[in-house]
Amino acid sequence: xxxxxxxxxxxxxxxxxxxxxxxxxxxxxxxxxxxxxxxxxxxxxxxxxxxxxxxxxxxxxxxxxxxxxxxxxxxxxxxxxxxxxxxxxxxxxxxxxxxxxxxxxxxxxxxxxxxxxxxxxxxxxxxxxxxxxxxxxxxxxxxxxxxxxxxxxxxxxxxxxxxxxxxxxxxxxxxxxxxxxxxxxxxxxxxxxxxxxxxxxxxxxxxxxxxxxxxxx
Amino acid sequence: xxxxxxxxxxxxxxxxxxxxxxxxxxxxxxxxxxxxxxxxxxxxxxxxxxxxxxxxxxxxxxxxxxxxxxxxxxxxxxxxxxxxxxxxxxxxxxxxxxxxxxxxxxxxxxxxxxxxxxxxxxxxxxxxxxxxxxxxxxxxxxxxxxxxxxxxxxxxxxxxxxxxxxxxxxxxxxxxxxxxxxxxxxxxxxxxxxxxxxxxxxxxxxxxxxxxxxxxx
DNA sequence: CGGTTTTCGCTACGACCCGTAGCGTAACCA
DNA sequence: TGGTTACGCTACGGGTCGTAGCGAAAACCG
Numbered sequence: 001x002x003x004x005x006x007x008x009x010x011x012x013x014x015x016x017x018x019x020x021x022x023x024x025x026x027x028x029x030x031x032x033x034x035x036x037x038x039x040x041x042x043x044x045x046x047x048x049x050x051x052x053x054x055x056x057x058x059x060x061x062x063x064x065x066x067x068x069x070x071x072x073x074x075x076x077x078x079x080x081x082x083x084x085x086x087x088x089x090x091x092x093x094x095x096x097x098x099x100x101x102x103x104x105x106x107x108x109x110x111x112x113x114x115x116x117x118x119x120x121x122x123x124x125x126x127x128x129x130x131x132x133x134x135x136x137x138x139x140x141x142x143x144x145x146x147x148x149x150x151x152x153x154x155x156x157x158x159x160x161x162x163x164x165x166x167x168x169x170x171x172x173x174x175x176x177x178x179x180x181x182x183x184x185x186x187x188x189x190x191x192x193x194x195x196x197x198x199x200x201x202x203x204x205x206x207x208x209x210x211x212x213x214x215x216x217x
Numbered sequence: 218x219x220x221x222x223x224x225x226x227x228x229x230x231x232x233x234x235x236x237x238x239x240x241x242x243x244x245x246x247x248x249x250x251x252x253x254x255x256x257x258x259x260x261x262x263x264x265x266x267x268x269x270x271x272x273x274x275x276x277x278x279x280x281x282x283x284x285x286x287x288x289x290x291x292x293x294x295x296x297x298x299x300x301x302x303x304x305x306x307x308x309x310x311x312x313x314x315x316x317x318x319x320x321x322x323x324x325x326x327x328x329x330x331x332x333x334x335x336x337x338x339x340x341x342x343x344x345x346x347x348x349x350x351x352x353x354x355x356x357x358x359x360x361x362x363x364x365x366x367x368x369x370x371x372x373x374x375x376x377x378x379x380x381x382x383x384x385x386x387x388x389x390x391x392x393x394x395x396x397x398x399x400x401x402x403x404x405x406x407x408x409x410x411x412x413x414x415x416x417x418x419x420x421x422x423x424x425x426x427x428x429x430x431x432x433x434x
Numbered sequence: 435c436g437g438t439t440t441t442c443g444c445t446a447c448g449a450c451c452c453g454t455a456g457c458g459t460a461a462c463c464a
Numbered sequence: 465t466g467g468t469t470a471c472g473c474t475a476c477g478g479g480t481c482g483t484a485g486c487g488a489a490a491a492c493c494g
Contacts, residue, residue, distance in 0.1 A: 021440030022490040028442090044344035049480060060443045065482070094428075115343040122406055123336035126329065127261040132409055140408060160428060175419050176428075178404040179396065185407075186399025189339055191357060191391065192349055202392050210427030211311075211377060211393075238469025239461040245471090266451060277472045282453070 024067070031057040032064060036078040040113040045075070045120035072124045072131050079117040080138040082108055088146045094154040098204045099197075101146060102184055106195035109188045119189060147177045179207065241284070248274040249281060253295040254330040262292070262337035289341045289348050296334040297355040299325055305363045311371040315421045316414075318363060319401055323412035326405045336406060364394045396424065 035056035039048045050071060054061040068074040086108065089100040108114050118139075125132040151173065154160040163169035183203060188195050252273035256265045267288060271278040285291040303325065306317040325331050335356075342349040368390065371377040380386035400420060405412050 020438080020492050022442080022492090024441065045340050050482090051480070062444085062483085063442060066441080070482090112343065116340055119336045119340035119343070123262050123333055123340060125409070126332040126336070126406065135407070136409065171419065174408065174410070175416070175423060178408055179400045179420070179423065181407070182399035182401070182403025183396045184399070185403060187395040189343065190352070190398070190402075191395055192342070192353065193391070199392070202388065203396070206392060206396065206424075206427070208427045208429060210423070210425045210429075212425060212427075237463055237467080239463095239471080241470065267453090268451070279454085279473085280471060283470075287453090 028057070028059050028063060029067070032059060032067070032074070033078045033081060036074055037082075037113040037117075040075070040078070040117050041111075044116045048075075050074070072121055072128065073134060075117045076121050076131070076134050076138055079114060079121065080142070082111065082114050083139055083143060086143060086146065088149050088153075090153070094150070094157070094159045095204050095208060097150050097153070098180070098207065099200045101150070102180065102195065102200045102203060103197070105181070105184050106188055106200075109185065109195075115189060118185075143181070144173060144177050147173050147180070151176065245274070245276050245280060246284070249276060249284070249291070250295045250298060253291055254299075254334075257292070257295070257330040257334050258328075261333045265292075267291070289338055289345065290351060292334045293338050293348070293351050293355055296331060296338065297359070299328065299331050300356055300360060303360060303363065305366050305370075307370070311367070311374070311376045312421050312425060314367055314370070315397070315424065316417045318367070319397065319412065319417045319420060320414070322398070322401050323405055323417075326402065326412075332406060335402075360398070361390060361394050364390050364397070368393065 032053065035053050036048075038056055039053050043052070048071070050064055051061050053074070054064050057064075064074070068077070086101070086104060088097060089104070091097050091100055109118075121131065121135060125135055151160065155162055163172060184195055187193060187199065193199075249270065252270050253265075255273055256270050260269070265288070267281055268278050270291070271281045274281075281291070285294070303318070303321060305314060306321070308314050308317055326335075338348065338352060342352055368377065372379055380389060401412055404410060404416065410416075
């Protein structure tokens with residue numbers, strides 16, 4: 001179930017994991033990550049303690065520290081699993097696809113474990129390069145696939161013009177990703193107002209046609 | 218200098234602040250808020266302690282607790298002051314105005330005290346209604362003025378059509394605010410890539426014309 | 435099978451921070 | 465000059481941190 005060796009936290013000696021000796025329990029990994037999300041729901045980020053997580057997961061606190069360096073990395077992995085469920089629906093038109101993925105994304109962000117966990121680790125990552133890299137590979141890069149998929153699909157339908165060159169295409173992917181994800185996150189977490197069908201429709205209209213055309217459906 | 222009585226944290230007795238007795242030191246307020254930002258830069262959110270802030274500010278820890286309920290509220294106020302410096306430049310066209318405010322907003326977000334502080338309090342606010350309200354009034358609502366100002370200015374120039382009714386105008390304000398602020402924040406903090414002139418230009422083009430037209434300048 | 439290696443659960447520990455209470459002093463007002 | 469509130473300081477119980485040390489369990493290997 002864990003999509004990669006959940007991990008490492010390279011043991012005190014050597015880099016690669018040894019192939020001899022007692023293997024680590026995979027069940028413990030899933031139990032710990034589930035317990036982390038559960039604790040995030042009930043306690044939020046600041047009151048979440050690793051001792052409590054270990055208790056919920058039914059493992060010793062030391063076991064937890066053998067696998068993750070600390071709270072930050074643990075929560076990144078726990079939250080990343082939530083976003084892996086995201087998929088891009090094929091509803092026949094670019095507008096309908098965008099509306100669909102916006103609503104699905106918002107549904108994940110509506111869950112308390114995602115709300116309190118995501119922003120907290122982003123905040124911590126501003127002073128921790130390795131944590132930032134972990135977020136990048138575990139969450140950000142993994143979800144950019146949705147933009148690539150959606151855009152090429154729209155180009156195949158003829159709804160969007162092809163990109164002039166690959167370099168411009170990459171810039172375009174990154175820009176669209178930040179605009180879509182950023183807008184939904186900001187609406188949901190900062191403005192703290194619901195991302196409902198009405199908002200998704202208005203947002204999609206703005207993204208497709210820009211400010212120039214008549215706003216508000 | 219503090220734009221409102223920095224606050225309350227209503228004393229043990231009564232609601233309004235009494236007009237008798239020794240008044241609170243205004244200098245202490247500014248010193249505490251400055252010390253908070255300083256500590257955010259050096260320590261980040263998680264390692265910031267109120268004892269340390271009090272030490273830097275040259276006040277007793279108890280003084281700090283008499284004015285703010287806790288770390289969350291203190292950081293909200295400390296960060297809010299940073300965003301009050303934001304202004305909307307008048308560069309003659311809607312596109313130039315947007316590019317300008319995006320770059321100014323990004324410049325504030327580039328400061329370490331804003332980066333680590335803002336996301337952290339947003340994370341905490343997901344389980345704390347009063348904190349969310351404090352963020353709303355101290356930061357979010359205060360900056361929406363930029364959108365209102367920019368949009369009405371553009372309508373005056375004839376660059377944007379007038380809104381059909383006030384209710385639609387409000388929805389439009391909120392939408393644009395979330396898109397602009399959210400995109401810049403996401404690019405800057407989550408994707409962790411620079412908001413430079415190139416990105417600001419690309420973003421503005423997308424916001425004005427939408428995905429339909431040829432992307433990438 | 436006995437030996438090796440690594441993980442696991444458990445306990446205990448010093449270090450740090452929290453948030454509050456208590457007290458004497460300082461500043462302002464009537 | 466009293467009355468009232470803010471301030472600095474000290475001290476405290478309570479909680480969490482991250483680590484060390486131990487014996488037992490679980491895999492691999494000759």
